[in-house]
Amino acid sequence: MTWTNWTGDQRCDPAGRATPRSPEELAEVVGAATAEGTAVKVVGSGHSFTEAALTDGLQIALDGLSGILAVDGDHVTVGAGTTIARLNRELHARGRALANLGDIDRQTIAGAISTATHGTGARLPNLSAQVVGLELVTAAGERLRLDADHDPDAFAAARVGIGALGAISAVTLRTVPAFVLHRRDAVRDLDDVLATVDAEAEAHDHYEFFAFPYGGRACTIRRDRTEAPARGRSWLARRVGEPVGQVAIDGVFRLTRRFPGTIPTLCRVAAPLASEGEYVDHSPAVFVSDRRVRFTEMEYAVPRAAGPEVVRRILEWVQAERYPVAFPLECRIVAGDDAWLSPTYERDAFYVAVHQFVGMAWEPYFAAVEAIVAAHGGRPHWGKRHALDATTLRERYPRFDDFLAVRERLDPTGTFVNGYVRRCLGV
Numbered sequence: 001m002t003w004t005n006w007t008g009d010q011r012c013d014p015a016g017r018a019t020p021r022s023p024e025e026l027a028e029v030v031g032a033a034t035a036e037g038t039a040v041k042v043v044g045s046g047h048s049f050t051e052a053a054l055t056d057g058l059q060i061a062l063d064g065l066s067g068i069l070a071v072d073g074d075h076v077t078v079g080a081g082t083t084i085a086r087l088n089r090e091l092h093a094r095g096r097a098l099a100n101l102g103d104i105d106r107q108t109i110a111g112a113i114s115t116a117t118h119g120t121g122a123r124l125p126n127l128s129a130q131v132v133g134l135e136l137v138t139a140a141g142e143r144l145r146l147d148a149d150h151d152p153d154a155f156a157a158a159r160v161g162i163g164a165l166g167a168i169s170a171v172t173l174r175t176v177p178a179f180v181l182h183r184r185d186a187v188r189d190l191d192d193v194l195a196t197v198d199a200e201a202e203a204h205d206h207y208e209f210f211a212f213p214y215g216g217r218a219c220t221i222r223r224d225r226t227e228a229p230a231r232g233r234s235w236l237a238r239r240v241g242e243p244v245g246q247v248a249i250d251g252v253f254r255l256t257r258r259f260p261g262t263i264p265t266l267c268r269v270a271a272p273l274a275s276e277g278e279y280v281d282h283s284p285a286v287f288v289s290d291r292r293v294r295f296t297e298m299e300y301a302v303p304r305a306a307g308p309e310v311v312r313r314i315l316e317w318v319q320a321e322r323y324p325v326a327f328p329l330e331c332r333i334v335a336g337d338d339a340w341l342s343p344t345y346e347r348d349a350f351y352v353a354v355h356q357f358v359g360m361a362w363e364p365y366f367a368a369v370e371a372i373v374a375a376h377g378g379r380p381h382w383g384k385r386h387a388l389d390a391t392t393l394r395e396r397y398p399r400f401d402d403f404l405a406v407r408e409r410l411d412p413t414g415t416f417v418n419g420y421v422r423r424c425l426g427v
Contacts, residue, residue: 001013001014001015001016001017003043003046003053003059004046005046005047005048005049005053006045006046006047006106006294007049007294007295007296007358008294008358009049009296009358010048010049010050010051010053010054011054012053012054012055012056012059013056014041014055014056014057014058014059015038015056015057015058016038016057016058016059017058017059017060017061018058018059018060018061019060019061019062019063019064020060020062020064020065021064021065022064022065023065023135023137023143023169023170025064026060026062026065026137026167026169027137027141027142027143027169028141029058029060030060030137030138030139030141030166030167030415031139031140031141031142032141033057033058033415034139034140034141034413034415037413038057038058038415039055039056039057039058039414039415039416039417039418040055040057040058040059040060040139040167040415040416041053041054041055041057041058041059041060041163041416041418042059042060042061042062042110042163042167042168042416043059043060043061043062044062044081044107044108044110044111044112045083045106045107045108045111047104047106047107047111047383048111048115048382048383048384049296049297049298049383049384049385050382050383050384050385050386050420051418051419051420052115052162052163052382052383052418052420053163054418054419054420055418060167061081062079062080062081062108062110062167062168062169063081064081065079065080065081065082065169065170066078066079066081066082066083066086067079067082067086067090068082068087068090068091068094069170071094074096074174074175074176075132075133075172075173075174075175076091076096076172076173076175077133077170077171077172077173078109078170078171078172078173079169079170080108080109080110080134080167080168080169080170080171081108081109081110082108082109083105083106083107083108083109084101084104084105084106084107084108084109084112085105085106085288087109088101088105088284088288091175091178092178092282092284095177095178096175096176096177096178097175097176097177097178097179097282097283097284098127098130098173098175098176098283099124099130099174099175099176100118100119100120100121100124100125100126100127100130100206100287101119101127101283101284101287101288102117102118102119102127102287103119103287103288103289103291104288104289104291105284105288109171109173110168110171111383112127112128113127113128113131113134113159113160113168113171114128114160114161114162114163114168114382115160115162115381115382115383116128116160116339116341116342116343116344116381116382116383117381117383118332118334118344118351118381119206119287119332119334120206120207120208120332120333120334120351121205121206121207121333121334121335122201122202122207122333122334122335122348123205123335124205124206124334124335125334125335125336125337125344126334126337126342126344128159128160128337128339128342129159129337129338129339129342130173130174130175131159131171131172131173131174132147132148132172132173132174133145133146133147133150133155133171133172134146134147134155134158134159134168134170134171134172135168135169135170135171136154136158136165136166136167136168136169136410137166137167137168137169138165138166138410138411139166139410139411139412139413139414139415139416143169144166144410146158147172153402153406154406154409154410156338156339156340156399157339157340157341157402157403157406157407158406159339159342160339160340160341160342160382161341162341162382162420162421162424163416163420163421164407164411164416164417164421164425165406165407165410165411165416166410166411166416167416178282178283179225179282179283180225180226180227180228180229180230180280180281180282180283181205181206181223181224181225181226181280181281181282181283181286181287182223182224182225182226182228182278182279182280183221183222183223183278183279183280183281183286184221184222184223184277184278185219185220185221185222185277185278186219186220186222187217187218187219187220188217188218188220189216189217189218190211190212190216190217190218190315191216193209193211193218193220194308194311194312195308197209197307197308197331197333198304200220200222201333204222204223204224205223205224205225206221206222206223206224206287207220207221207222207223207333208220208221208330208331208332208333209221209331210328210329210330210331211311211315211328211329211331212267212270212328213263213267213315213318213319213323213325213326213327213328213329214263214264214265214267214268214318214319215267215268218328219328223286223287226280228280229280230280230281230282230285231279231280231281232279232280232281232282232285233279233281249293250292250293250294252266252270252326253293253326253357254357256324256326256357256360257357257359257360260324260360261324263324263325263326264322266326267326293357294357294358295327295355295356295357295358296355296356296358296362296385297353297354297355297356297384297385298353298354298362298366298369298370298380298381298384298385298386299330299351299352299353299354299380299381299384300343300351300352300369300370300373300378300379300380300381300386301334301343301344301349301350301351301378301379301380301381302349302350302352302373302376302377302378302379303347303348303349303350303376303377304333304347304348304349304350305350306350306376307331307333307350307352308350309376310350310352310372310373310376310378311329311331311352313372314329314352314354314368314369314372315329317368317369317372318365321364321368323364323365324360324361325354325355325356325360325365326357327354327355327356327357329352329353329354330351330352330353330355331350331351331352331353332350332351332353333348333349333350333351334348334349334351335348336348336349340397340399340400340402340403341382341397341399341400341403343379343380343381343382344379345379345397345398345399346398349379351381352369352373353381353384354366354369362385366385366387367387370386370387370388377395377396378396379396379397388424389423389424389426390423390424390425390426391426393424393425394426403425404425404426404427407425407427408427414427
């Protein structure tokens with residue numbers, strides 16, 4: 001019964017596992033567990049790096065609640081266990097798309113919104129902001145329909161609920177007509193990138209960059225809507241070049257794990273050789289990347305204006321400590337929203353993500369980054385590692401206590417509480 005997450009660094013041994021095939025069955029399973037005093041955690045695809053899904057009680061997988069359930073104009077209702085990859089395919093077949101996406105599509109839609117998963121775009125908020133309604137199964141086994149008109153407080157909480165409010169069974173999302181993106185990658189001097197990040201973010205629909213820890217270079221990615229026909233990458237690039245490239249990158253990281261002293265030199269040599277090029281394709285194919293290299297990750301959202309300074313401070317620490325990390329910092333700008341526990345609640349944010357290759361020490365690096373972002377009131381991505389507890393989180397989320405009140409109302413028995421919820425919410 002042992003369960004592990006995607007990277008293998010979180011694991012648990014649930015006492016039982018259920019895969020309900022309908023919302024009615026989900027409600028029955030949850031209600032029965034509560035009546036028996038059994039703790040419940042819902043698990044998606046396991047792509048979170050936190051302890052959010054860990055339990056020694058009943059683990060519920062939502063694989064059986066998948067696919068598009070209804071379409072109403074530009075709104076689409078999907079089963080909570082639908083992966084983003086499947087949703088993209090089914091929307092594309094209907095001539096629709098999501099306005100913004102992250103670069104991984106393996107998550108379930110329930111897991112993605114519950115952790116405030118995001119893409120990039122100065123005028124575009126995270127995925128949970130595209131939610132216009134959802135169905136939540138409470139600890140008592142009651143099915144609640146939540147939206148702006150039906151229990152708006154619970155809706156504002158549940159859109160980013162970190163698994164603490166109940167089991168989501170269905171999600172209704174706002175979609176847009178399918179569109180094509182023009183992607184352009186380029187390697188530039190890091191100082192220039194940091195000096196122009198605001199202008200670039202405003203000039204492009206989606207702008208991000210990867211800052212290398214040694215060498216003073218960054219790889220920029222610009223994505224813009226276009227009326228040009230989708231051409232995509234060549235068959236050779238997609239089926240041969242990209243998989244071979246991922247294998248090669250994994251091999252390099254394995255080498256640095258064995259010989260960490262080579263990392264600074266490797267970064268200085270590799271940064272100028274990072275990918276450059278462009279292509280035009282349908283939006284999901286441009287947003288999503290093939291991630292085969294295993295790593296652990298932490299990501300924080302700081303106020304947009306603080307981003308460049310935070311990046312500089314992190315890289316200064318890495319270089320001063322000669323810390324063995326070869327992964328670049330991933331930097332994105334995201335528009336604010338109104339979900340109570342969203343890291344972008346009522347403020348535009350600059351996200352900084354740090355990674356470490358599986359099997360290498362990450363604790364000192366991540367602790368140093370947390371100390372740097374703390375000076376700017378950094379808020380953690382709920383699907384990535386962080387060490388904050390309720391005392392600190394209450395200071396950074398203005399509606400923290402309002403969220404707790406909703407949690408107490410929907411789950412007074414603590415059915416959906418585990419170690420992660422206790423640490424983060426203090427319950």
